[in-house]
Amino acid sequence: MAETAAIRTGTGSLAPDIAPGLLRSLAPLLRGWLPRQRWFAGKGKAIDGFAPVAVTELLPCSAPPGLLHLLVDVEQPGQPPDCYQLLLGVRRTLPSRLAGAFVGRPRTGPLSGLAVYDALPDPPLAQALLERLRSPGTLGALRFEKPGGAHIPDARTARPLDVEQSNSSLVYDDTYLLKLFRRVAPGVHPDLELPLALARAGYPRVPAPVAWATARPRGRGEPRLLGLLQPYVAGAADGWSLAQRALAAGNGFTREAGALGRATAEVHRALAHALPTGTLGRPRIEALAAAMTARLHTTAEAVPSLRPYAPALAAGYAALAALDGAPATAQRVHGDLHLGQCLCGPDGSWYLIDFEGEPARPLAERRRPQPAVRDVAGMLRSFDYAAHAHRAPAWATACRDAYCDGYAEVTGRDPRAEPTLLRAFETDKAVYEVLYEARHRPDWLPVPMSAVHRLATSEDATR
Numbered sequence: 001m002a003e004t005a006a007i008r009t010g011t012g013s014l015a016p017d018i019a020p021g022l023l024r025s026l027a028p029l030l031r032g033w034l035p036r037q038r039w040f041a042g043k044g045k046a047i048d049g050f051a052p053v054a055v056t057e058l059l060p061c062s063a064p065p066g067l068l069h070l071l072v073d074v075e076q077p078g079q080p081p082d083c084y085q086l087l088l089g090v091r092r093t094l095p096s097r098l099a100g101a102f103v104g105r106p107r108t109g110p111l112s113g114l115a116v117y118d119a120l121p122d123p124p125l126a127q128a129l130l131e132r133l134r135s136p137g138t139l140g141a142l143r144f145e146k147p148g149g150a151h152i153p154d155a156r157t158a159r160p161l162d163v164e165q166s167n168s169s170l171v172y173d174d175t176y177l178l179k180l181f182r183r184v185a186p187g188v189h190p191d192l193e194l195p196l197a198l199a200r201a202g203y204p205r206v207p208a209p210v211a212w213a214t215a216r217p218r219g220r221g222e223p224r225l226l227g228l229l230q231p232y233v234a235g236a237a238d239g240w241s242l243a244q245r246a247l248a249a250g251n252g253f254t255r256e257a258g259a260l261g262r263a264t265a266e267v268h269r270a271l272a273h274a275l276p277t278g279t280l281g282r283p284r285i286e287a288l289a290a291a292m293t294a295r296l297h298t299t300a301e302a303v304p305s306l307r308p309y310a311p312a313l314a315a316g317y318a319a320l321a322a323l324d325g326a327p328a329t330a331q332r333v334h335g336d337l338h339l340g341q342c343l344c345g346p347d348g349s350w351y352l353i354d355f356e357g358e359p360a361r362p363l364a365e366r367r368r369p370q371p372a373v374r375d376v377a378g379m380l381r382s383f384d385y386a387a388h389a390h391r392a393p394a395w396a397t398a399c400r401d402a403y404c405d406g407y408a409e410v411t412g413r414d415p416r417a418e419p420t421l422l423r424a425f426e427t428d429k430a431v432y433e434v435l436y437e438a439r440h441r442p443d444w445l446p447v448p449m450s451a452v453h454r455l456a457t458s459e460d461a462t463r
Contacts, residue, residue: 181227190363
């Protein structure tokens with residue numbers, strides 16, 4: 001244990017001469033472990049190396065279980081490094097209940113011979129994260145904030161949320177949810193910015209953060225949002241699960257889809273009041289269409305099955321660029337709206353969550369005002385996804401119509417009344433899905449490809 005004690009006897013940032021050696025000793029383990037994680041975006045590419053951004057002991061490794069917080073630049077060929085947040089537990093012996101979290105045993109360095117593992121499934125370490133958020137302050141490069149002196153009680157239980165997502169979440173006593181971002185970047189994060197703005201405006205259907213953590217490594221520019229704590233909607237079910245249950249039982253989902261359309265419109269209306277809006281005149285519409293066209297061609301290069309449809313899809317973007325009439329209204333939007341981002345509470349009310357936008361896109365792009373129809377297009381795509389496994393296209397069509405009807409009830413504007421704009425955004429979303437599925441879930445590629453076929457051959461984009 002002498003080497004372990006050399007990290008620190010307390011907690012905080014590691015000495016500059018310790019952090020690189022620690023990371024070098026962990027690198028062989030991380031090369032095998034990272035690509036197996038759902039949230040790792042660099043699957044399919046070699047890992048060239050790792051560089052420490054910040055390494056902090058949250059619990060001392062000299063008295064296991066220790067808790068290490070790492071911000072690590074992962075270097076892969078042909079792209080700038082991506083910074084990932086890793087939370088690693090350290091024990092002498094790993095209990096069998098944590099076998100699935102095992103990362104490995106370093107052969108060298110300050111943790112030589114010790115068991116290193118993903119910390120989140122370990123209740124004492126999960127509790128330590130909550131305790132840090134309950135006690136605002138700075139620890140090394142990390143800052144923990146709890147505005148307004150909000151009271152956050154102790155938690156008796158902590159469990160990881162077992163869902164597929166690009167981040168990781170912990171639930172405490174079915175009262176609070178801690179969302180931890182795995183791929184982090186400097187700048188204002190919409191998943192904190194938008195819920196706080198909605199809370200200030202008094203909108204109740206988006207859980208408001210009560211505490212959060214950021215990092216500001218020395219010489220690395222703006223802070224990076226690491227995680228946020230917000231109320232957990234107890235007894236709620238996500239829209240994807242509800243849709244799958246309805247499909248499995250042979251039931252319709254139009255009542256729920258209509259209510260979800262109304263909830264989406266209410267959130268859009270609240271965002272438009274809480275944050276600045278603008279208009280997209282001809283130059284910005286043309287730039288928007290050009291960006292969509294560029295993404296189409298890039299994706300067609302990477303996914304050959306998309307190439308036969310590219311000319312017809314590009315024609316839809318050209319129609320957007322040539323659109324006459326009043327400029328489109330632009331505002332802050334959810335940015336990645338689908339059934340899994342919506343919770344239905346016990347009283348039947350819908351809540352929208354996860355306002356981070358599409359994680360693969362830069363933060364600045366995700367914060368840019370957009371036509372609200374972008375979110376509508378995302379939800380229309382989600383109904384297609386839900387229906388695919390059950391081969392129920394008529395179910396999806398009915399839900400799409402009900403959703404648009406509900407949206408129009410609140411706003412007085414039917415998204416289907418702007419077919420060129422709606423088609424362009426749904427096409428752009430389907431193209432994004434094609435690239436994602438080809439890289440991460442090839443078995444799901446037929447879902448967006450079916451939409452591509454429909455959008456390239458049908459006059460009615462909502463069918």
